[in-house]
Amino acid sequence: MGRIETAVLSVFDKTWISTLGRFLAKEGVALYSSGGTLGELRSKRVPANALEKLTGGKEILDGRVKTLHYNLYAGLLADRENKKHMRTLESQGIRPIDLVVVNFYPFREEVKASTEMAEAQELIDIGGVTLARAAAKNFPQVLVLVDPDDYKPLIQQWKEQNGDIPYEIRLKYAKKAFAYCRAYDEAIENYFSYSAIKRAKKAGKAEPEVLELEGHMELTFSRARNLRYGENPHQRGALYTVSQGLSVPFKVTGGKGMSYNNFQDAAGAFRLCRMPYEKPFVACVVKHINPCGAAIDDDSVRAIQRAKEGDPISAYGGVLGVSFEVDVPEANEIAKTYLEVIVAPKFSPEALRVLSAKKKLRLVEIGKGALEQERERVIAVNEGMAEIPLHFTRTPFGFLVQEEDLKLPKPHEIEVVSDVPLRPQYKPDLMFGLSVIRFLKSNSVALFKDLMMIGAGAGQPSRVDATRIATEKAGRRAAGSLLVSDAFFPFADSVEVAHKAGVSVLVAPSGSIRDHEVIDRANALKLCMVFVADRHFLH
Template identity: 40%
Template sequence: MERIKTALISVYEKKNVVNLARFLRDMGVEIISTGGTYKLLKEKGIDVINLSDYTGFPEILDGRVKTLHPKVFGGILALKENGAHMATLEEFGISKIDLVVVNLYPFERAYRMRRPEEELIELIDIGGVSLIRAAAKNYRECVVVTSPEQYDVLMEEMRERDGKVSLLTRMKFAREAFRLTSHYDRIIEGFFAGILGKKEEEKEFPGVLTLNFAKVMDLRYGENPHQRACLYREEGTGFSPILSAYQHHGKQLSFNNILDADAAFSLVLEFEEPCACIVKHHGPCGVGKADNILDAFRKAYLADPTSAFGGIIALNRTLTLEVANEITSSFFEVVIAPAYEEEALNTLKKKKNLRILEVPLDEYKKEHFYDMRKIRGGLLVQDADWEEDDPSMWEVVSDREPTRREWEALKFAWKVVKWVKSNAIVLAIQDRTLGIGGGQPSRVDAVELAIKKAHSQGHYTGGTALASDGFFPFRDSIDLAAEAGVTAVIEPGGSIRDREVIDAANEHDIALVFTKKRHFR
């Protein structure tokens, strides 16, 4: 590796650039610079060449074109061992550039601040990205530095190696350069996707799916202590309950805490009324709604106090002192709510290890997003099952129409069953779950489990509603539900034995509703 003799510095983020430039001049490096960077270095008394003087061409189009010139890119991309390249440089008076120090316009920051479209367009960096890619491509002969955090590494190597930089460091910097431009482009692509809107996004899946995730934090471990784990944020996405949350108190969230808290909060967001949910192992064990959040929590907790122990609580209303007192009377891992009364927060903090999360709902809106499942060597992508169902599309297929109270219970149970692992069954009345059976390989087993859970907590199941996330393949589930006193059932329909199931419902005088929409999880 040869000594660095000429550097091009053009940075938006000026942090520590003066120190770097002084170091380079002390090492005998000639510096070429642009615009604001040139002005700053000149003001600090550093000998620097204006890029326009070097190229003989001024900045044009209000700064849109600064560095896009053959005297710049020829100097970066030329290969010293290629005689024709070096002859071309000499013919056109082009200096070989050995170091490029560039960082980009802050498009991402402005995008997150929801700046106007016109402003964002002007923050799409063209010259900077081009410089970075050119230098990274020719990393053996041109060092590319894209972050102030890399300055110390660069200076230390140049001190130790008499102005030279090792091939390994050059390769590491080049890799970071391409990672940066890839990330930058992904954010801009997300910006344009947002302009096009949901309907355009839904038309087709992209031929190449580029994902961009930024590391948030390392976790203590994964689902089990022997598994390493980390949390990432998907760049350019909208509302995320957990990643938008402020943690008031408690230990760091675990891998399982994050999964359960996300599931619990997603469920309560289904309801306009005050709603509470308690989740264990990614599935709800109790859900309640009421005119106030205290009663909603009590209904959710009393649905299955045994399973609720050590669970995650989610509320869609401000957590009050009365609710806090009830929570602290038992053991829970996490509580998540949109706001807290001050006294309630102080009460909850008495529980040393209780994680307390606040998720403001100011920016929350239901919007399209993709659900992704990793498989070995691949990725399954689907539209998230997030849109509200339209009850006007449902069909009563039994001889008997549901009563008003049964309709209320069916709608409630249908909203909840959507968040239970398939095969999923929910037993409920109008405002609370009584028994939940999820994750069973057969649907009749899920029915049996839901009934068993309800009875184990002393709940009377006569006059209840039952929701199933998928169709019933046989009449056995209806017969079993009837034995427990269920009077109304809601399911997608679509089985080749639907007639058999409808006949069973009529025999038991059960109101049966087909939603024509499945909710497997």
């Protein structure tokens, strides 16, 4: 493939860039950089040249144009095996470029649905994307790196190969570069879609544009990683990302490889934590897709404690999801319970050291920006300002496609139908419970108290059995609690089970032909009965 003699480094995320730059310089590679990257390298005493020396031109338009130059792209795209190409470079004094290290302005992390268009436009990277694509296109002769996590592996590969990086490694990095560009473009497209809907609504259109279920869809799945196995050890499994920007970026550290079931439960934990709640800290424990504990709180450690206490027996070996950075206090609390996976926006270096003692524990870092963006998407969907994401389920008959269940209850959709009024102290638990119940497999019933799920019955063919399980899980804690059902009560038997356990408030959609019997029984037992507008089945 040939030795690397000239490299262009242009990065926003400067993690490890000085380490890579110092190694390359020692290997005799000429480094060219612009703007902040050049400043970073020189501040660490890494010898680097201004990009202008390579291009012969200066950056203009307040930095909007700095790497877009004829000489630069001729050096990237020339075919080194084509003598005519090489004579052209030589006649015009253009230097061939062998390595590009690049990453982009953080559009996905910085731009939210509420960001103004002018601000978002300034975060759309043009030169970086063009650099990555040009280098990746010519990957047999130009190596491209877009991920700081690849710098140290490349250094090791360089040492092993004496600087001659083989075709297979170049192809791997080129593929990663195109995937990175695609995800970046999809984030921009999504923002522009939100902006168009917002603009249409401000213009006074009666109905905002929404995502239609098209007659024809095209999805491209790219394998991101192989899994240890599928749902069972005799089944093969893999994780694929989707072309349409439906995948959340993440990083896994620690423990053994993630399994199919680990990812299923981690996804459930992420979905629950990304919902908007009235408290800043959210924690949940998921076991076999179902949340067995969930809590919101003003204190992060207490949120973790209460999520685990919801069903401490089921929490053993579960997946914990949180909506906040895990630091040492949170890590110490997590370490008290055997858990398989932790899903969080970020883990501090100190927390990583604490949790590294748990040799089997996997840590899934999703990035604060991704969680906040997903939460903003839920809010925007409920304000009619964003498209509702689609959910796909494969069946023997074809793929079932539906909108995700993201609808939040509105005050006018909550109706007290019993003689006993809804006391104000129960309203926070009602709203919390309606957000959580949608993540339990149907038929599902769950009990809530003091912004904590204290018992859940999920996946039951009969609603009264789900109610029995939920109340048994809650035990004595059921006294004075609020019960939420994902669908209507077909009979009054669940009301009687709830009353016997000490439940005070029942919340369910209406729609049963026996609604009047359910209400009458609630009145007879002096229970508060609340009807809501929406069912939340999950199959």
